[in-house]
Amino acid sequence: MPRDIIIDTDPGQDDAIAILLALASPELNVLGITAVAGNVPLALTQKNARIVCELAGRPDTLVFAGCDAPLKRKLVTAEHVHGKTGLDGPQLADPTMPLQDRHAVDWIIDTCRAAAPDSITLCPLGPLTNIATALTRAPEIKQAIAEIVLMGGGYFEGGNITPTAEFNIYVDPEAADIVFSAGLPLTAMPLDMTHKALTTKPRIDAFRALGTRVGDMTAAWTDFFERFDMEKYGSEGAPLHDPTVIAYLIQPDLFTGRHINVEIETQSDLTLGMTVADWWRVTDRAPNCMFMGDLDAEGFYALLADRLARYS
Numbered sequence: 001m002p003r004d005i006i007i008d009t010d011p012g013q014d015d016a017i018a019i020l021l022a023l024a025s026p027e028l029n030v031l032g033i034t035a036v037a038g039n040v041p042l043a044l045t046q047k048n049a050r051i052v053c054e055l056a057g058r059p060d061t062l063v064f065a066g067c068d069a070p071l072k073r074k075l076v077t078a079e080h081v082h083g084k085t086g087l088d089g090p091q092l093a094d095p096t097m098p099l100q101d102r103h104a105v106d107w108i109i110d111t112c113r114a115a116a117p118d119s120i121t122l123c124p125l126g127p128l129t130n131i132a133t134a135l136t137r138a139p140e141i142k143q144a145i146a147e148i149v150l151m152g153g154g155y156f157e158g159g160n161i162t163p164t165a166e167f168n169i170y171v172d173p174e175a176a177d178i179v180f181s182a183g184l185p186l187t188a189m190p191l192d193m194t195h196k197a198l199t200t201k202p203r204i205d206a207f208r209a210l211g212t213r214v215g216d217m218t219a220a221w222t223d224f225f226e227r228f229d230m231e232k233y234g235s236e237g238a239p240l241h242d243p244t245v246i247a248y249l250i251q252p253d254l255f256t257g258r259h260i261n262v263e264i265e266t267q268s269d270l271t272l273g274m275t276v277a278d279w280w281r282v283t284d285r286a287p288n289c290m291f292m293g294d295l296d297a298e299g300f301y302a303l304l305a306d307r308l309a310r311y312s
């Protein structure tokens with residue numbers, strides 16, 4: 001039986017590749033995609049989500065627009081990484097598939113209320129505003145949530161938007177705090193791990209060699225944001241953050257981490273949005289998160305190429 005998932009996302013080229021990976025994987029049943037403001041404003045993230053579904057040949061996918069701003073703060077965006085549209089690279093046509101007319105948070109709540117216990121996996125790939133709003137407004141939906149697997153945070157690697165904060169957590173730290181303290185099974189894919197999932201030239205060439213539209217777009221997208229990251233980190237490629245969430249659902253043995261306590265800094269100006277990870281277990285704070293530290297990068301890229309090859 002495929003696992004029912006909801007992808008909550010702010011596409012973003014790496015979000016887009018995560019969506020393509022999910023829609024090509026028979027182990028997963030994408031109940032819907034909920035867009036949130038993050039890399040770019042909501043009007044663009046919901047549109048980009050639909051562009052990606054159409055690229056995947058899946059215009060039947062339910063796409064909802066959610067929160068357009070963080071819970072308590074002004075939206076911070078990342079056009080400097082993802083470009084003006086959030087999905088810069090070769091231009092793609094505007095989507096014709098519909099945006100669902102319900103608010104994403106209402107749909108998440110109703111879907112979870114109607115679901116069997118422990119039957120839905122939430123996959124947040126952006127700021128946690130939609131998920132935190134749903135959990136706050138309808139705490140009873142927790143019964144339906146088997147697990148939350150998210151991309152966010154960083155500890156040993158520091159931050160990518162401030163010296164101590166990773167983008168998704170920094171944009172809405174109050175929402176992150178709600179999710180990390182919800183008492184649900186939680187797995188985080190932090191920068192400590194995603195910075196080892198680098199898009200080297202042979203790996204991008206493998207996408208291009210598929211000779212399909214999906215292969216070409218994936219290669220072009222990684223080429224686009226790679227420019228920024230290679231300059232920033234001096235690395236041989238860019239980290240492909242968000243697809244690690246989906247890969248983990250399909251092949252968890254590609255990843256290793258520790259079940260530890262992780263708290264979100266919401267007060268300090270200097271370290272706002274930091275994921276304070278008790279990696280060495282030096283406190284008696286209860287573990288609340290499987291915090292990943294490493295991955296088999298070759299295995300991850302092999303899985304990605306294998307699944308993307310399923311698009312004709």
Ligand code: BDR
Nearest residue numbers: 012014015125167168241
């Ligand atoms: C995260 O921030 C976004 O720019 C990416 O899509 C990813 O979700 C990495 O910090």
Ligand code: CA
Nearest residue numbers: 012015125126
């Ligand atoms: Ca993202």
